[in-house]
Amino acid sequence: MDYLKRIELYLEHLESPSPEDLRNALVTLDTKLSDLTPFLHTDHKKPYYRKLLFQNTEVELLLMNWSQIACAPHDHGQSCGWIQVISGTTINTIYQSRDRYLPEAYFSQKMQQGSVFFAPKTGIHHMKAKDEELVTLHLYSPPIKNMKVYDLNACAACVVTEQCGAWWPEEQREKVMEIKLKKQRMQPTKEPK
Template sequence: MTLTTKLENVLDSLISPTKTELKNALLQLDITVNDLASLPEPFEGKPYNRKLLYKNKEVEMLVMNWSQLECAPHDHGDSHGWIQVLSGTSLNTVYEISQNGLPTELFHEFHHKGKIYFAPKKGIHKMKASNETDLVTLHLYSPPITGMKVYDLEKCAACVVSDD
């Protein structure tokens, strides 16, 4: 069975999936780095490169290959989902919105190969590869991400990422 067929068999049946249904789908897929042909290489000077594996009106699945640079703090709009570490170690920093409307760091945590962690609606975080590891992560969100907000803490600004 091809990866595309496997994804369709599991993800096509999801309708407005709950947190638990999304996690169960991710676990059922049981995807490893070996299942992913031609991983996207991180771009020079960029935190990651990503590849869309599957998308319909209800869910989207991405694989991301990370450099040692961290991404900017961001949310996932009105989407929620799960992030699975397929290889390496992730440093994930979690934020809350302060009174000035900008994120303030709450804590950071390391996630090693095999870890699955939740990304709530409007939850703000940033990630990067840690410990000089080759970080590859799998992301399953519902609904597909729109209205993602990215924060520039140096400029005290935020922008909404265009869907196109």
């Protein structure tokens, strides 16, 4: 069966899916790198090339082919979802934050090919490729809107449009709102080896 038809078969009937429903759907797709090869492109100027594979009012499935640039710390608005590492290894860093304060890295974890990990509502994280072959699949519900991207050096956050990824927007039309943040003091993080 064609991969896009398989996606539609597994995802089109999800209604108000729970986090467990999302994880089961993503794992049941049984995606291989060969399924995604026709959709892979590289963007060396951004953290990743993003391809929307499926979207309805309940869920969206995104493919990301990573460069060697780390994405910015970000949340997923009011969406939650699961990320599956299809190829390569990523370092996923989780942040702690309080309203109007700059998030600070709490811990990092290495996620390898086959790993599936959760992205909770309002949870802040960033990812980067540990090697050159990082390809990930992301299933969110509802489709992401009002994602917040953080610039740690400028002590600022920006709510971005759906056209912008997890990087500081380059064009005004990608910005919904900018927010100035205060610094906070938390425990430093250690990156895994």
